[in-house]
Amino acid sequence: MDRYLLIVSTLCFLVAIAHTILEMRGGIFRPMQFNFFAVGLGFIFQTAFLSVRGHALGRCPITNLFEVIVFVAWSIALFYMVVGPAYRLSLMGAFTAPLVVLLQLFALLAPIDKPHRGRLPANSWLEFHASISLVAYGAFALACIAGVMYLVQERQLKTHQLHSIFYHLPPLTDLFAAITRLLWWGFVLYTLGLVSGFFVGEPLPWIQIICAIGVWSLYGLILQGRYLHWFAPKRVAALCIIGFSAALSLLWGITFTARTHTP
Amino acid sequence: MNLFCVGLSHHNADVETREHFAGNAETDCALRNSGCVEALLLSTCNRVEIYAASKKRVSTDEIARCLVRDGGSHHFAPAFYRYEDEKCAQHLFRVTSGLDSMVVGETEILGQAKKAYEAARATGAAGRYLHRLFQRAFRVAKQVRTHTEITRGAVSVGSVAVDLARKIFGDLPNCKVLVLGAGETSERTVRALVSHGVADLRISNRSPERAEAVAHAVNGRAVAFEQWLEQCGEIDILITSTSSDVPLLSQEKLAPILRERIDRPLFIIDIAVPRDVAPDVNALDGVYLYDIDSLQSIAEQSLATRREQIAAAEQIISQHVTEFDRMIARGLNCAENASEHPPIGENSLRTSES
Numbered sequence: 001m002d003r004y005l006l007i008v009s010t011l012c013f014l015v016a017i018a019h020t021i022l023e024m025r026g027g028i029f030r031p032m033q034f035n036f037f038a039v040g041l042g043f044i045f046q047t048a049f050l051s052v053r054g055h056a057l058g059r060c061p062i063t064n065l066f067e068v069i070v071f072v073a074w075s076i077a078l079f080y081m082v083v084g085p086a087y088r089l090s091l092m093g094a095f096t097a098p099l100v101v102l103l104q105l106f107a108l109l110a111p112i113d114k115p116h117r118g119r120l121p122a123n124s125w126l127e128f129h130a131s132i133s134l135v136a137y138g139a140f141a142l143a144c145i146a147g148v149m150y151l152v153q154e155r156q157l158k159t160h161q162l163h164s165i166f167y168h169l170p171p172l173t174d175l176f177a178a179i180t181r182l183l184w185w186g187f188v189l190y191t192l193g194l195v196s197g198f199f200v201g202e203p204l205p206w207i208q209i210i211c212a213i214g215v216w217s218l219y220g221l222i223l224q225g226r227y228l229h230w231f232a233p234k235r236v237a238a239l240c241i242i243g244f245s246a247a248l249s250l251l252w253g254i255t256f257t258a259r260t261h262t263p
Numbered sequence: 264m265n266l267f268c269v270g271l272s273h274h275n276a277d278v279e280t281r282e283h284f285a286g287n288a289e290t291d292c293a294l295r296n297s298g299c300v301e302a303l304l305l306s307t308c309n310r311v312e313i314y315a316a317s318k319k320r321v322s323t324d325e326i327a328r329c330l331v332r333d334g335g336s337h338h339f340a341p342a343f344y345r346y347e348d349e350k351c352a353q354h355l356f357r358v359t360s361g362l363d364s365m366v367v368g369e370t371e372i373l374g375q376a377k378k379a380y381e382a383a384r385a386t387g388a389a390g391r392y393l394h395r396l397f398q399r400a401f402r403v404a405k406q407v408r409t410h411t412e413i414t415r416g417a418v419s420v421g422s423v424a425v426d427l428a429r430k431i432f433g434d435l436p437n438c439k440v441l442v443l444g445a446g447e448t449s450e451r452t453v454r455a456l457v458s459h460g461v462a463d464l465r466i467s468n469r470s471p472e473r474a475e476a477v478a479h480a481v482n483g484r485a486v487a488f489e490q491w492l493e494q495c496g497e498i499d500i501l502i503t504s505t506s507s508d509v510p511l512l513s514q515e516k517l518a519p520i521l522r523e524r525i526d527r528p529l530f531i532i533d534i535a536v537p538r539d540v541a542p543d544v545n546a547l548d549g550v551y552l553y554d555i556d557s558l559q560s561i562a563e564q565s566l567a568t569r570r571e572q573i574a575a576a577e578q579i580i581s582q583h584v585t586e587f588d589r590m591i592a593r594g595l596n597c598a599e600n601a602s603e604h605p606p607i608g609e610n611s612l613r614t615s616e617s
Contacts, residue, residue: 157430157431158551160561164412164415167415171432173528229525232525232548232549
């Protein structure tokens with residue numbers, strides 16, 4: 001039954017994408033309220049899914065790759081709901097929806113929703129460690145999306161080819177400020193997740209620790225490079241995309257080893 | 264009731280003719296005497312139009328007589344256009360939506376139409392017919408602006424520069440601008456930036472007197488010509504328009520300066536011919552170089568986009584014309600409309616009915 005909630009949520013995000021495509025084909029691009037509404041509705045169904053699944057499991061629903069992916073998608077939508085209106089980045093919905101759909105479609109279609117036999121033992125530190133790290137992924141994903149928007153805007157300004165979307169993208173400096181804030185949010189949350197990992201009371205696989213430290217170091221390097229003027233804003237935006245792609249790949253590794261590790 | 268519009272615009276009359284028929288202090292009175300129950304004069308730099316409602320037909324010639332500026336008779340008869348009933352509504356809807364403007368999609372006309380309506384309402388010259396017509400016209404204009412891209416993009420070099428600056432920096436008041444070479448076009452561009460809040464202006468010119476003069480005119484400060492390159496480390500926008508035969512700014516000169524300001528973009532507007540800035544400067548990270556051709560090309564691109572939107576705008580207008588026509592045919596006395604009647608002034612044109 002909970003999968004239906006996820007399907008409806010995916011459909012809401014698909015509607016946001018379809019609306020964007022239709023508007024762009026018509027040469028008119030007004031992504032403001034509609035996208036926010038569609039993504040908001042999708043977020044409500046995501047939350048309902050996680051809530052139903054969480055009740056059934058009796059713990060935070062991040063026990064297999066399927067749930068982890070949905071949790072990341074939920075974190076992305078959550079950050080969009082918080083960050084989008086605050087930084088007047090409503091267009092972000094047009095970029096957020098495809099990423100969420102991609103993640104949720106993969107979760108729904110791939111045979112990765114393998115239920116655990118028996119009830120999993122409760123470990124609040126482990127749940128906190130895993131969930132806060134995945135929420136940090138939401139911030140990194142949004143930084144990646146803002147990075148894509150930055151590069152699109154930058155490219156059009158450089159080539160002097162201004163398309164319809166150009167007029168709806170936020171200014172470069174605003175986008176860069178949003179990228180920096182999202183990187184900070186993600187980095188702080190991820191650090192919290194990493195530190196809390198040492199309190200779970202049971203040994204974690206070394207590969208998982210190395211992957212987690214790798215992601216943490218990568219984002220630490222991006223932030224350091226940004227403040228020490230090693231990288232121009234364009235490079236920071238590109239690194240946000242590379243960083244999230246790497247983090248997402250490593251997440252699979254972390255989840256895989258965690259699954260073999262979980263009793 | 265006969266609803267009509269008589270007028271002259273940039274389409275069919277030159278500025279001298281439009282000036283001659285711009286109306287006078289007696290126009291209201293003359294229109295009332297000619298038989299108009301309601302009348303409104305819309306006079307802008309591109310058009311002079313009378314929108315009126317009358318029980319009997321008022322000839323175009325009579326309206327033209329009311330519009331003669333010096334109050335005397337007009338000794339030449341220009342081709343006034345005349346639109347009646349739904350054609351009149353359609354014309355006004357096109358005017359307020361900017362479709363009939365010299366620069367398609369300009370929005371100034373909507374403000375001018377609102378002012379003209381307010382003035383006519385205040386004196387009571389606009390009654391319920393014109394009230395309904397103009398309220399509908401304002402609605403149509405808003406809908407056209409919201410549902411099409413008729414107003415998208417800037418269509419002059421100065422406004423394109425401002426648009427691009429806002430796309431790079433967001434708010435302009437904190438931007439520092441250096442003007443290199445104090446020519447007429449650069450001064451116009453600076454004024455466009457100043458109108459958007461730019462306050463930190465530095466002017467550099469080979470002739471210090473000219474730099475001082477322009478700095479004084481735009482409320483900026485003059486900078487010695489020998490120091491302009493150093494300023495590039497601090498500024499956000501550089502406007503160049505010198506008469507130099509060779510480029511003044513190259514990648515080699517700018518790259519070391521940019522290393523100090525890697526996280527701040529630099530927007531360069533090069534309106535000089537021949538160009539003051541070598542084209543390869545655009546390849547530097549964080550530098551956005553626009554010459555006069557690229558600015559003009561964006562302006563033309565915006566204008567073309569606006570023209571492409573005309574069909575969509577006409578469709579919206581046509582729907583409203585049909586609805587308006589139906590409403591007029593039903594009559595304006597039904598209860599649903601009663602509450603929307605404007606307050607009528609004491610010297611209403613409609614008093615002539617009694």
